[in-house]
């Protein structure tokens with residue numbers, strides 16, 4: 001049964017900070033970076049006001065922030081940090097330590113372009129670059145989802161079947177600094193939903209001394225990577241269970257993706273994050289003009305829910321995948337390549353086209369979707385795309 | 397929780413291992429037989445030995461066996477064949493000489 005909720009008007013950053021307050025982690029180690037700064041700044045006010053029991057570590061860099069979170073988690077604490085862009089890039093080597101030590105650290109990531117040229121606005125190149133670091137990745141469309149995802153992330157990460165760190169992404173400035181109405185749970189409800197944290201193994205258990213992070217060479221390294229991959233393969237069932245449990249609590253259902261007007265659609269558009277909002281309006285307009293198009297908003301990018309995506313997209317004539325990152329592979333963006341690969345084994349599969357858009361915060365509006373719509377119309381009429389990878393909204 | 401015994405001297409499967417490479421047994425170095433990559437083998441001569449214990453003091457692996465203050469032999473499961481014991485053995489005594497390793501058995 002759904003519980004009582006309070007309606008509030010918050011930015012995405014404030015919503016995430018509030019969720020952190022309600023999670024009340026044992027340790028938060030952080031370094032400020034635009035556009036994430038407001039998250040740790042707001043959280044530090046909760047610390048100063050005594051509203052959380054958290055030990056707040058002001059680190060001298062993101063590398064140190066992640067290292068401190070790893071140390072705390074290894075000691076058995078529920079540990080968090082938050083970052084963006086260059087900060088995430090500076091954490092790079094420690095991301096792999098967190099996931100390989102199987103530490104359930106949860107980190108809000110406020111997506112921002114990577115330098116250079118230097119830029120502070122939204123794209124997904126930061127988190128997409130970290131897609132192979134062994135972290136679960138959830139993407140949020142708006143402050144409500146950023147809040148909901150963060151709470152669920154803690155339970156997903158800490159599940160003994162998973163024990164992997166989780167990044168909860170939202171779009172820099174677009175949602176992180178945009179005020180929106182959302183419904184928040186009571187502190188007590190969040191705490192009960194998460195339960196008290198008991199680490200699976202901890203360095204501070206004096207009766208069971210252990211070594212963490214030892215050397216594993218040709219004879220053992222491989223086996224530990226297989227364990228990580230298996231944990232990632234077990235994660236979907238946990239993500240699903242937690243999504244359902246959260247849905248019962250809040251009446252907001254969460255799965256791997258969300259669809260809009262997709263069932264009878266001939267053409268599908270795939271988007272992550274805030275773009276999904278614009279896409280919904282675009283789908284309505286394009287449908288009014290006679291194009292049978294629908295939207296698939298991907299929430300979980302790691303682990304990649306290939307089987308479930310195949311189920312809902314099989315039978316579509318064409319799928320346009322929107323990527324807010326250019327992986328510079330010559331093969332399209334990171335979401336596109338995963339989608340194409342997921343459908344490879346099928347004898348009959350949709351055509352796939354890729355639109356790389358919104359880099360460095362370039363806005364995407366209905367005009368851009370209008371262009372996607374007319375391309376999709378042409379593809380439906382001609383049976384194949386003239387161009388597979390396009391830059392949407394760039395001056396060529 | 398303990399490490400499966402197999403971990404030390406055989407090759408355990410990923411499903412048999414504690415997660416994340418965590419070592420659950422404290423003080424387990426003795427169980428790990430590190431002597432299998434030796435290319436030279438110290439041979440100890442009981443008759444020549446004067447039990448000065450220099451070899452025991454200098455051996456970096458604790459591989460010189462001593463009982464009641466007297467050397468009793470070499471622990472070939474852990475000796476890495478560095479030759480420090482032979483080098484430190486008094487020149488007039490030469491109770492340890494290094495020979496070419498031909499097989500692992502003690």
Ligand code: SF4
Nearest residue numbers: 455475476478479481
């Ligand atoms: S060869 Fe090296 S390891 Fe072996 S017993 Fe002598 S000093 Fe120790």
Ligand code: SF4
Nearest residue numbers: 445446448449451485
């Ligand atoms: S150093 Fe030589 S003489 Fe002294 S105890 Fe060792 S083997 Fe014997």
